[in-house]
Amino acid sequence: MVDSIKVAVRLRAPSKREEDLSPIVQVVSGNTVLAKSVDQRGFSRNFHFDHCFSSSNDPEEDQEKLYDSLGREYLLHALDGYNTCIFAYGQTGSGKSHTMNGQPSAPGLIPRLCKDLFEVRDLLAPTKDGITVELNVKCSYLEIYNEQVRDLLAGQDANNSISSCRVRERLDRTTFVEGLQEFTVHTVDEILDLLEQGNEIRVTEATHVNDRSSRSHAIFTIALDQKEISPLGQVLERKSHIKLIDLAGSERASASGSKGERFKEGSKINKSLSSLGRVISMLAKKNKPKLIPYRDSALTWVLKESLGGNSKTCMIACISPCDYEETTSTLRYATIAKSVKTAAHVNSYETSEQKEQMELMKRQLNDLQETLSELKDQKAIQDQMEKIKLTNDFLEQRIKREREQTVEYYDQLVQASTERDQLTQVLLSIAGSIQNSDLSDLAPVIERLQTDSRILGSKIDSDLSFCNKISGLT
Ligand SMILES: Nc1ncnc2c1ncn2[C@@H]1O[C@H](COP(=O)(O)OP(=O)(O)OP(=O)(O)O)[C@@H](O)[C@H]1O
Numbered sequence: 001m002v003d004s005i006k007v008a009v010r011l012r013a014p015s016k017r018e019e020d021l022s023p024i025v026q027v028v029s030g031n032t033v034l035a036k037s038v039d040q041r042g043f044s045r046n047f048h049f050d051h052c053f054s055s056s057n058d059p060e061e062d063q064e065k066l067y068d069s070l071g072r073e074y075l076l077h078a079l080d081g082y083n084t085c086i087f088a089y090g091q092t093g094s095g096k097s098h099t100m101n102g103q104p105s106a107p108g109l110i111p112r113l114c115k116d117l118f119e120v121r122d123l124l125a126p127t128k129d130g131i132t133v134e135l136n137v138k139c140s141y142l143e144i145y146n147e148q149v150r151d152l153l154a155g156q157d158a159n160n161s162i163s164s165c166r167v168r169e170r171l172d173r174t175t176f177v178e179g180l181q182e183f184t185v186h187t188v189d190e191i192l193d194l195l196e197q198g199n200e201i202r203v204t205e206a207t208h209v210n211d212r213s214s215r216s217h218a219i220f221t222i223a224l225d226q227k228e229i230s231p232l233g234q235v236l237e238r239k240s241h242i243k244l245i246d247l248a249g250s251e252r253a254s255a256s257g258s259k260g261e262r263f264k265e266g267s268k269i270n271k272s273l274s275s276l277g278r279v280i281s282m283l284a285k286k287n288k289p290k291l292i293p294y295r296d297s298a299l300t301w302v303l304k305e306s307l308g309g310n311s312k313t314c315m316i317a318c319i320s321p322c323d324y325e326e327t328t329s330t331l332r333y334a335t336i337a338k339s340v341k342t343a344a345h346v347n348s349y350e351t352s353e354q355k356e357q358m359e360l361m362k363r364q365l366n367d368l369q370e371t372l373s374e375l376k377d378q379k380a381i382q383d384q385m386e387k388i389k390l391t392n393d394f395l396e397q398r399i400k401r402e403r404e405q406t407v408e409y410y411d412q413l414v415q416a417s418t419e420r421d422q423l424t425q426v427l428l429s430i431a432g433s434i435q436n437s438d439l440s441d442l443a444p445v446i447e448r449l450q451t452d453s454r455i456l457g458s459k460i461d462s463d464l465s466f467c468n469k470i471s472g473l474t
Pocket residue numbers: 011012013015055059062090091092093094095096097098099210212213214215247248249250318
């Protein structure tokens with residue numbers, strides 16, 4: 001998804017030092033800032049952004065408004081699986097640390113986001129479809145001081161020095177900080193303790209402009225690892241991170257009164273911010289050059305992905321009300337940043353666990369199909385057996401019936417045979433009497449009767465022997 005860097009401007013109220021100065025900039029609507037010219041010609045210019053925030057008398061309410069309008073949106077993007085980045089940019093003393101960290105009485109965007117994150121985590125009960133969501137949170141905290149990347153959570157050695165790390169490039173051209181420690185956190189208190197621990201170590205000094213000026217760029221990263229587990233055990237994994245960055249402020253040595261070590265720090269800060277400006281200008285071009293000078297500073301090298309790659313990024317340009325040069329420079333810079341495009345995408349992965357689950361399910365499906373076809377075969381055999389049994393029953397009934405009929409027929413035949421024998425005797429005696437008398441006219445009739453009786457007799461005999469054979473009564 002092609003995204004533009006979202007740009008918000010935050011104007012702080014005049015400080016005590018600025019009480020006698022007249023403001024040259026004002027927020028005229030939710031997305032417009034008016035910068036008044038300070039020269040004789042009196043030209044004013046409107047700058048338009050995604051959000052513009054002014055300051056009220058209630059810092060806590062202002063902080064909440066800023067978080068609700070911006071911070072939560074980027075937390076939700078991260079929970080959706082997008083890498084996100086919010087960085088506060090602006091001149092020294094313009095309110096970057098106030099915006100990102102704030103104070104206990106008016107917490108800034110980072111502590112609010114951490115609190116919100118754990119509140120959301122606690123709400124991740126299984127959904128109605130039985131999907132369980134596991135959210136693991138890790139965090140790391142680094143600063144870039146004098147072009148050195150230092151782990152703010154690694155602790156200090158005996159000489160109070162902080163371990164430094166190298167920025168490396170992966171094969172896919174993204175960069176990472178080698179050796180940076182990541183801590184798994186389970187509660188909002190744990191993550192806020194680590195934030196506090198890092199803030200205490202981070203280099204800050206008093207300057208003419210700011211009593212507690214950050215002398216380093218600080219990057220607090222929250223890594224989210226979410227697993228959605230379906231009731232069947234399928235796992236969908238989403239990995240994302242939220243980079244929350246409080247940049248050191250650009251400064252004019254004359255205004256900040258920097259000398260010695262402070263001057264050296266200031267020039268390193270300005271150098272890395274110039275390099276950030278150059279990268280942003282190049283990325284904002286319609287025909288952006290193939291070679292973007294990310295390697296020019298540790299800051300741009302660490303932020304390579306957040307500025308021009310896979311990230312939804314937001315810049316909060318902090319401005320002071322009375323410094324025309326610095327404020328208009330920040331507004332111009334912010335205007336250029338609006339044109340920078342990034343290519344954020346959801347970082348979801350088919351985990352190997354899920355692949356294994358899929359394989360297992362495929363195997364189970366095959367087994368089930370085989371069992372089903374076996375059952376089908378058994379059913380066919382059963383059906384066949386049933387048919388055979390029915391046929392058998394039918395045949396048995398028929399045989400029984402035929403046997404009964406045969407016995408009945410046999411009895412009739414036996415009786416007929418007896419009657420035949422008796423009749424034959426009668427006929428023979430009649431025939432004898434007739435031969436002795438002269439009833440020769442009856443001779444053919446008698447002969448025919450004798451023949452019929454023989455034919456009938458032999459039929460009865462053959463039927464009897466057939467009956468005996470089939471009924472087994474012999
Ligand atoms: N919006 C604001 N409302 C109230 N106070 C603010 C606001 N912005 C900044 N301040 C106050 O102004 C002072 C300077 O702010 P902050 O330290 O945040 O500036 P900074 O941009 O981080 O400066 P540096 O770059 O020097 O670190 C602090 O005392 C801070 O509390």
